[in-house]
Amino acid sequence: MGPNVFRHLHRVTYAECTVGNHIYYSRYLDILEAARGEFFRQIGQPFARLQQEDIILPVTEVRLRYKGAARYDDVLTVEVRVAELARVRVAFSYAIFREPGSVLVEAVTVHACASTDDKLKRLPADLCAALRRFVETPADERVTG
Amino acid sequence: MGPNVFRHLHRVTYAECTVGNHIYYSRYLDILEAARGEFFRQIGQPFARLQQEDIILPVTEVRLRYKGAARYDDVLTVEVRVAELARVRVAFSYAIFREPGSVLVEAVTVHACASTDDKLKRLPADLCAALRRFVETPADERVTG
């Protein structure tokens, strides 16, 4: 795996599990949000500051594939990559696993870039620059800063 | 049972359950909020309107006793009573059960009356009047499970 991956660790709690001892299917979206928040903080673009600058990234689409069950007390790794970087849109792809090579969940979240009054807004140049090195494909030519 | 009880029904989902097939301990607070919302709606005082009138009822204290396990697919009855009605404070007591006479959870929530900028505020007279007939009495306590 290349350098363009952010990794976040997550310890599974009882709060996240359901009957049958596995993570309930919606809780992965909570875990992805936590991973995304840490990712943005690490690249110097915390959501709290973006919001102060009147930039929010509301989710417009999610896709998840469940391939295996995560259990109570598991330590999960969440890999975050940038799947698409466009003028007013950014998408992230995620792989969640307990052991390398054995993905439990694959996911994509698509986000609009908007002002807090919900008008579409161009992604700021410095945010684009910070995200660009996490783009997962060589298709950087797709990107319009 | 007297007239001073509001009853709310709730069907247990997988989302609320955890390992061992019982409701996770925090989810009861979500269920109590739903019951409280329906209670206020029925007495003609929906929270959404109160908030428009600059009145909110933030929770300052909760107490729960877990006496039995609710399971997936159970239909629970949540009984709501007014445990205390003061100038800037109101408390509710709850009993959750699957079958009459067999309480699974007993709870109390205490709420301040405040403006949306978090200043204490006297409970409006019409809200007090609406709540008063649900105030529980020692006699009731003997009657209810």
Add this chain to the structure above:
Amino acid sequence: MGPNVFRHLHRVTYAECTVGNHIYYSRYLDILEAARGEFFRQIGQPFARLQQEDIILPVTEVRLRYKGAARYDDVLTVEVRVAELARVRVAFSYAIFREPGSVLVEAVTVHACASTDDKLKRLPADLCAALRRFVETPADERVTG
């Protein structure tokens, strides 16, 4: 709209909302589960009984598109249709709206049919028969928002 739609009502609580007063993106999956549970109950195939018969329908994939924000106290309608009915797989499509013609969320969940020890299993004939009349057709798709 044709007869092949199940509708479930849901009142939005504070528990489901986040900063900015709209439903948090993962909570829709909890709402879809509740709608699915009621749907299966109405067609005479409650999940609790299926599980006793060693049949579970684990989610293998979800897709959601968020087109508008649901707010506290909204009453949402969740429409459930059968998007695909295969030998060991069934998919549901959902439309969530506050007012007819204005869809807030579109979703699909894909489920395997399995035994409780997680082996793939053919969908029982009576379950297939019960689900079949909710299979959506191209004609329906044009009809619904």
Add this chain to the structure above:
Amino acid sequence: MGPNVFRHLHRVTYAECTVGNHIYYSRYLDILEAARGEFFRQIGQPFARLQQEDIILPVTEVRLRYKGAARYDDVLTVEVRVAELARVRVAFSYAIFREPGSVLVEAVTVHACASTDDKLKRLPADLCAALRRFVETPADERVTG
């Protein structure tokens, strides 16, 4: 503060917040569970192993006092102490704060010691020994190992 305190850090996510930008009142119980899990792990008694040894600690009672609002992106400290250590029961007290000296939430959880088939069971001697140094009062004489 003495040595008998375990501290757990928690970063607040959107998933935990509600309308008005503060943590929803039930989510603190999820946070307390995470803190408790880490506490037991640190003292060499992880819940997952206890369960394998047929010991579970179901919650029988909780009490929370909400004194201030935690917000999105706050880093919270959760302090865990042992409030009571009895033959078949243990209670923990918690203080949650953003800044030292300014407690946002105070809480207590009371747990039975039971086998996985829900029969009361004496707390194992090594678990008691591990918990004893976190007892918050000098009332160690109350303790019956």
